[in-house]
Amino acid sequence: MFNKRGEKFSLLLLYYYNQRRWMNLNYVEYYTDVENLNPVTFKVNHNEDYITEINIIIEEETLPPKNKMTIHLKLQSNITSTEKALESTLTTAKNLINLLTYKTGGKFGSLRRGCYSINGKGVLGIGEITLYNFETTDLPQWISQSLELGLKDNNLLANLKTNDYHRLYREAMQTNDVIARYMFLYGIVYHVQNSSQDKVDSYIRRLNPSIEERTSTNPRTPNKQITIYTWLRNEIGHTTGNTDINMVKHEINEVCDTFAQLVKDAI
Incomplete structure (x- = not known):
């Protein structure tokens, strides 16, 4: 509700102005939630597949740690098939x-x-329409350029789409429960390293020779030194009466992001 009729009238004028403004442009927007990326706006140069420009906007949401990400795709003016344009932009x-x-x-x-x-037809949001100032935002150049090159790398795109380990990695990263996500990630690197915890630890030690080592609590391997990542995995996978679940969960929270990077590098 508005206390002043003038405020409500001004908002309606702004809404219809914005509506007409967007209807004169060809564009498509996609939305998703994202964690581990801070609010930012950046541009990706891309001029193919009906697209003339890509802008990505990450905004704070009211329920952290999730943020809202918008992919705004500006399209060519001479589009003849809305269906093909929507399929291509997806x-x-x-x-x-x-x-x-x-x-x-x-x-x-x-x-x-x-x-x-597209061509004056489509779906507009009802309510607030945000006008993004793409041109004046401080752009993170490395990610803009990296995405620009990535969209041209057909081999990488095909690998990310068809490689089972990449698919499983994305699914793992979409898992909200940190313990489930960690176990999922460990399962991936376990299979990549030929289903051997020893090989997983050897891989981790090669990347980080100073990684923390702990003594295995498995009675079949007393006094064996294993990496903290394998130790945490086994504390969850072989829980006993002596397992401090809260402590293990806290430690997994501390290392999960770093471990995810190790898993991604192994794929």
Whole structure:
């Protein structure tokens, strides 16, 4: 509700102005939730598949740690098939999510299409319409350039789409429960390293020779030194009366993001 009729009238004028403004442009927007990426706006140069420009906006949400991510795709003016344009932009949006997962370790929710306008027809949001100032934002150049190159790398895009380990990694990163996510990630690197905890630890030690070592609590391997990552995995996988679940969960919270990077590098 508005206390002043003038305020309500001004908002309606702004709404209809914005509506007409967007209806004169061809564009599609996709939305998803994301964790582990801070609010930012950046541009990706891309001029193919009906697209002339890509802008990605990550905004704070009211329920942290999740943020809202918008993929805004500006389209060519001479589109003859709305269906093909929507199909092509969906593929590009999915490729962007795959690349962002691979390159940043962000945890993304399901992708959904929002507002779009093609040749003066489409779906506009009812209520607030946000006008993003793409041109004046301080852009993180490395990720913009990395995504630009990634969208042109057909081999990488195909690998991210079809490689089972990449698919499983994305599913693991979408798992909300940190213990379940950690166990999922360990299962991936376990299979990549030929189903051997010893080989998993050897891989981790090669990357980080100073990794913390702990004594195994498995009675079949007394006094054996294993990495903290394998130790935490076994404390959950072989829980006993002596297992301090709260302590283990706290430690998994501390190391899960770093471990996820190790798993991604192993794929």
